[in-house]
Amino acid sequence: MLSFFNVTKQYSKVTAVDRLSFSIQKGEIFALLGPNGAGKTTSVRMIMQIIEPDSGEIRFDTAMVAGKSVDRRRLGYLPEERGLYQETPIIKTLVYLAALRGKDAVWSRKQAISWLERFGLKERMNDKVSALSKGNQQKVQFISSILHEPDFVVLDEPFSGFDPINQEFISDCIRELRDSGMTILLSAHQMQLVERIADRILLINDGRELVSGTLEAIRQKTISGQKIVVKYNGDVNHEQLDETPGISGYKMIDEAEWEIYLGEGFVLNGILNGLALAGKITDLKTAETTLHEIFIQSFKNGRNNNEK
Amino acid sequence: MKNELKVVWEVTKWEFNRFFKWMDLIKGVLFFSLFGLIGGVIGYWLASDTFTAPDIAVANYGSFDPSLFEHNELQFIDHAATHPDSLNQQLTEGKISGILTIYSLDDASIRVPSERAWVIILEQFLNELRRDVKISESGIDPEWISSLQAGIGLSREFEKGGESTTADKIVAGIAIFLVLMAVFMGFAYQFTAITAEKQQRITEQVISAIRPQAWIDGKILGITGIGMIYILFYGALGIAGTLILMQFGIPVGSALAQINPIFLITFILIVLLGTLMWNSFYAAIAATIDDPNTSQKTGWMTMPIYPVMLAFFVLINPDSIPITILGIIPFTSYAVLPARMVMTYVAWWEPLLAILLLMITVHLFRIAAARIFSTAIMMVGKEPTFKEMFYWFRRV
Numbered sequence: 001m002l003s004f005f006n007v008t009k010q011y012s013k014v015t016a017v018d019r020l021s022f023s024i025q026k027g028e029i030f031a032l033l034g035p036n037g038a039g040k041t042t043s044v045r046m047i048m049q050i051i052e053p054d055s056g057e058i059r060f061d062t063a064m065v066a067g068k069s070v071d072r073r074r075l076g077y078l079p080e081e082r083g084l085y086q087e088t089p090i091i092k093t094l095v096y097l098a099a100l101r102g103k104d105a106v107w108s109r110k111q112a113i114s115w116l117e118r119f120g121l122k123e124r125m126n127d128k129v130s131a132l133s134k135g136n137q138q139k140v141q142f143i144s145s146i147l148h149e150p151d152f153v154v155l156d157e158p159f160s161g162f163d164p165i166n167q168e169f170i171s172d173c174i175r176e177l178r179d180s181g182m183t184i185l186l187s188a189h190q191m192q193l194v195e196r197i198a199d200r201i202l203l204i205n206d207g208r209e210l211v212s213g214t215l216e217a218i219r220q221k222t223i224s225g226q227k228i229v230v231k232y233n234g235d236v237n238h239e240q241l242d243e244t245p246g247i248s249g250y251k252m253i254d255e256a257e258w259e260i261y262l263g264e265g266f267v268l269n270g271i272l273n274g275l276a277l278a279g280k281i282t283d284l285k286t287a288e289t290t291l292h293e294i295f296i297q298s299f300k301n302g303r304n305n306n307e308k
Numbered sequence: 309m310k311n312e313l314k315v316v317w318e319v320t321k322w323e324f325n326r327f328f329k330w331m332d333l334i335k336g337v338l339f340f341s342l343f344g345l346i347g348g349v350i351g352y353w354l355a356s357d358t359f360t361a362p363d364i365a366v367a368n369y370g371s372f373d374p375s376l377f378e379h380n381e382l383q384f385i386d387h388a389a390t391h392p393d394s395l396n397q398q399l400t401e402g403k404i405s406g407i408l409t410i411y412s413l414d415d416a417s418i419r420v421p422s423e424r425a426w427v428i429i430l431e432q433f434l435n436e437l438r439r440d441v442k443i444s445e446s447g448i449d450p451e452w453i454s455s456l457q458a459g460i461g462l463s464r465e466f467e468k469g470g471e472s473t474t475a476d477k478i479v480a481g482i483a484i485f486l487v488l489m490a491v492f493m494g495f496a497y498q499f500t501a502i503t504a505e506k507q508q509r510i511t512e513q514v515i516s517a518i519r520p521q522a523w524i525d526g527k528i529l530g531i532t533g534i535g536m537i538y539i540l541f542y543g544a545l546g547i548a549g550t551l552i553l554m555q556f557g558i559p560v561g562s563a564l565a566q567i568n569p570i571f572l573i574t575f576i577l578i579v580l581l582g583t584l585m586w587n588s589f590y591a592a593i594a595a596t597i598d599d600p601n602t603s604q605k606t607g608w609m610t611m612p613i614y615p616v617m618l619a620f621f622v623l624i625n626p627d628s629i630p631i632t633i634l635g636i637i638p639f640t641s642y643a644v645l646p647a648r649m650v651m652t653y654v655a656w657w658e659p660l661l662a663i664l665l666l667m668i669t670v671h672l673f674r675i676a677a678a679r680i681f682s683t684a685i686m687m688v689g690k691e692p693t694f695k696e697m698f699y700w701f702r703r704v
Contacts, residue, residue: 079513
């Protein structure tokens with residue numbers, strides 16, 4: 001669907017995107033993650049033709065191209081910086097934004113009403129946007145990005161401003177859109193949601209790739225995929241944990257519960273003795289690392305590599 | 309291309325409907341009509357009060373002949389024999405309008421409850437009486453005095469066109485006013501439209517959907533459309549008003565006679581192109597403004613007023629070389645040329661050249677505006693420098 005090849009974008013003194021390459025397959029949810037200032041928004045804006053790369057190439061499927069550039073009617077975009085015409089009725093705003101993407105007014109109106117009904121806003125379709133709460137404005141904005149049934153949509157922070165129930169609802173909608181054949185580029189900070197819906201993930205920092213692939217593949221690449229949750233009764237000798245070969249890191253959840261990360265190339269047997277020497281174990285189980293932990297660990301690894 | 313035009317049309321409709329409301333236009337006309345009506349009624353009432361012949365009690369005629377005290381707007385009542393106290397009483401009770409006492413040819417007084425407009429008429433009347441008495445006393449022939457006061461009968465012959473009448477000047481003034489209205493309406497709406505879009509963060513979504521050139525073209529056309537509707541509406545209202553006044557016998561027909569079809573078409577074309585040009589300019593400047601409350605660039609938006617100010621010089625001398633040149637060059641022609649066309653003879657090639665130059669300028673301005681717009685519209689928290697803007701403009 002899209003290939004981003006060796007792309008660089010420099011602002012006066014900052015290299016926002018630095019020789020970044022990745023590709024997005026048709027019909028997948030591709031998550032672009034990174035800390036603030038990592039280069040996500042610049043990458044997204046280049047994909048959306050808002051700004052041009054200094055070097056490199058962004059190539060869409062030939063079916064998406066009209067003339068010399070991508071057919072903008074086949075793209076959808078939910079920018080991180082939200083905004084709608086505040087003094088215009090909701091339905092008019094949606095029909096206008098769909099018209100800009102080449103959709104007929106009658107068709108757009110029908111589709112918009114259907115989506116508004118799904119989001120519980122049908123009764124308010126003639127209200128001005130300014131009359132809606134922030135959360136409901138977010139819903140209208142989300143609808144505007146996918147109303148015209150684009151082939152490829154970029155959703156930048158689609159969950160922000162929503163309560164947990166609506167976050168779940170939005171993530172269900174995103175999955176449904178993917179199942180209907182839409183390709184989705186997702187950028188979000190809600191790791192537990194991204195973890196559940198993304199097919200593939202790209203972590204970037206300072207405009208460069210840190211790690212990419214499926215969640216499972218990333219787990220393998222970052223923290224060996226193994227985490228052990230240990231419960232102790234009484235004091236824990238954390239110096240013993242430091243000295244035990246095979247333990248790459250640990251975190252105290254509370255006084256009794258600790259998360260222990262297994263170093264790359266080590267197996268559980270090799271650290272059991274060290275864990276037992278650190279305190280009186282009452283419970284021990286293995287667990288999978290979360291995306292949040294991968295995210296944090298990747299940046300630590302990235303920073304360490306940079307320092308080296 | 310077809311898709312691009314469709315998008316431009318969508319934006320044009322959106323921008324037009326965003327700001328143009330028929331009800332607001334009608335309400336505005338009704339509001340002004342109501343105030344006009346109230347003003348007219350008050351004026352008529354005051355006028356009728358002024359010209360109701362006041363009853364002026366003459367307490368003393370001085371050295372004037374009482375038989376001369378006749379005037380169609382003033383009613384003189386001989387009260388030379390009435391006691392002053394009684395006259396004052398009558399004045400207090402409103403039975404008479406004033407008490408006139410003449411002491412000599414050079415000295416008189418009028419006693420009134422308060423300031424009255426007819427006192428000016430009375431003063432003129434007394435001055436004329438005094439002059440006649442003085443002439444009579446001096447033995448000079450009154451006809452000789454009249455001849456002395458009459459000016460030379462200087463008739464005007466023009467090589468080009470005819471004499472500019474008051475009607476011409478009124479039509480020229482109205483034309484300039486309508487142009488001013490269209491341009492400043494563009495200023496208000498374009499400024500609001502673009503700065504609000506920037507502040508409401510709508511820009512990024514729209515600019516990902518359509519090319520900046522399509523967006524700017526639609527904006528320019530939509531907002532120019534509003535200005536044109538206002539010009540046509542108020543122009544038609546003016547013609548209707550003139551026709552109504554003619555029905556009442558008021559001689560305003562000569563003003564209407566100035567509006568011939570060639571003038572009308574040229575006027576509409578030039579104003580349309582001029583408004584398009586300035587709306588492109590406004591769009592480019594508005595896109596560079598981050599916060600309208602603090603931006604130094606807001607002052608640039610007043611630039612189109614200067615050509616309109618120059619247009620008023622046409623009323624003084626429409627044939628001067630500077631005014632003829634200003635009627636052709638694009639930045640001023642939209643205001644100066646229509647005024648010249650009303651005031652004097654304009655060669656056929658002048659409007660043609662002015663229109664051609666305006667068309668070229670509009671084309672260049674819209675491209676420059678889109679370039680500036682596409683870069684500046686995404687700048688939030690920072691405004692581009694003039695150097696940057698000039699660089700983008702040069703790229704055109």
